[in-house]
Amino acid sequence: MKTTFYMSLLLAGLHAVAHGQLPPNHHNGHDPDEPKHHMHHRVEAIACLKLVPNNADFAFQFFKEVTLEAPNKNIFFSPVSISTAFAMLALGARSTTQTQILEGLAFNLTEIQEKEIHEGFHNLIHMLSHPESGVQLNMGNAIFLTEKLKPLKKFLDDAKVLYQLEAFSTDFYNPTEAEKQINDYIERKTHGKITDLVKDMDPQTVMLLASFVFFKGNWEKPFKPEHTEEREFFVDAETTVKVPMMHQTGRFDFYFDEELSCTVVRLHYNGSATAFLVLPPKGKMKQLEQALVKETVRKWSDHLFQSLLSLYLPKFSISGSYEIMNTLSKMGIVDVFTDQADLSGITGTPDLKVSKVVHKAALDVDERGTEAAAATAAEILTLSLPPTIEFNHPFLMLIFDRDTNSTLFIGKIVNPTITS
Structure with a gap:
């Protein structure tokens, strides 16, 4: 024994x-x-x-x-x-x-x-x-x-x-x-x-x-708490919950993966950590889960480009x-x-x-961040409204360390109002 x-x-x-x-x-x-x-x-x-x-x-x-x-x-x-x-x-x-x-x-x-x-x-x-x-x-x-x-x-x-x-x-x-x-x-x-x-x-x-x-x-570029407002999050076809939704408009690393029909936004932390937020179409999370391998993440990383977006992300x-x-x-x-x-x-x-x-x-996940140096240039916004990306149904969040390319955390957020 x-x-x-x-x-x-x-x-x-x-x-x-x-x-x-x-x-x-x-x-x-x-x-x-x-x-x-x-x-x-x-x-x-x-x-x-x-x-x-x-x-x-x-x-x-x-x-x-x-x-x-x-x-x-x-x-x-x-x-x-x-x-x-x-x-x-x-x-x-x-x-x-x-x-x-x-x-x-x-x-x-x-x-x-x-x-x-x-x-x-x-x-x-x-x-x-x-x-x-x-x-x-x-x-x-x-x-x-x-x-x-x-x-x-x-x-x-x-x-x-x-x-x-x-x-x-x-x-x-x-x-x-x-x-x-x-x-x-x-x-x-x-x-x-x-x-x-x-x-x-x-x-x-x-x-x-x-x-x-x-x-x-x-966050390298924090969200402003005064822009956070309660909005709907669609857990599944039957369930909708109210969540505090953070918001900012600006230039973000962005990619739309046509093969998986998912939207990828990358946000950086101060230092060497970075977060990938991945939003599949409603009801298509399973397809994304099955495709999640290192080659997929590498493809996203290689194809990201700067894009002007109006971004909504739940605080949870x-x-x-x-x-x-x-x-x-x-x-x-x-x-x-x-x-x-x-x-x-x-x-x-x-x-x-x-x-x-x-x-x-x-x-x-909340709004906090350290303001960048005082001499930041104001974001130049075009007169036309930028596309809106709202993480208002189940999505993935992957946190990496850029210096070591390590996957620190993997999260799937199905319902941001449930804490455990």
């Missing part, structure tokens, strides 16, 4: 609040007086760019699985948080268990070595946790261990170096106390955004792994909470959740398995 290792994977995603134009070279934000830093940054970027295609494949595959499980519900999760936690777990996995985890994360092990994967995640965490400016993004991992369980020094050392792991001793025999310790830690790390991550803890738990991401961004807060063992099992990560698990790289003995995986993410 394997000892169950209750693994909690959590994430806080925050504050979509943004618009602006991508500068001709967004790396110009680096300080020219720090060539060493610049060089180091570039080396890190190259290491983590190796992970980009695989992480994107994992992100969209996971999204498809989750939408199948909850077809008409809001969805919000952080693929990069899930990938990071399981890549770290792979450090302590051996044999088939390790292969399944890495292949389930969409890595082809004939093309990329395990060592390169861990180095890539190390650099990714470092770059995301030290953004150049404007965006607040904290990533981290923590492990809570029963006194009896003595992890191998090598695992702890490697996980600390590669994944910024923090380790804590926890008395799981006192579940109330253990829950409080873990939830307080997560709440603190996510600035109060993620609360009560774990509940009803099993006193037999020997180890809990938590992974978190906290994101707060300000959503969160997603998922038990994701089932989803990951469908994606080929199976043994780690069964008595076949081999996590002997963590403790030296193969008597651990993962019993539970919880992922929680939250997002706020």
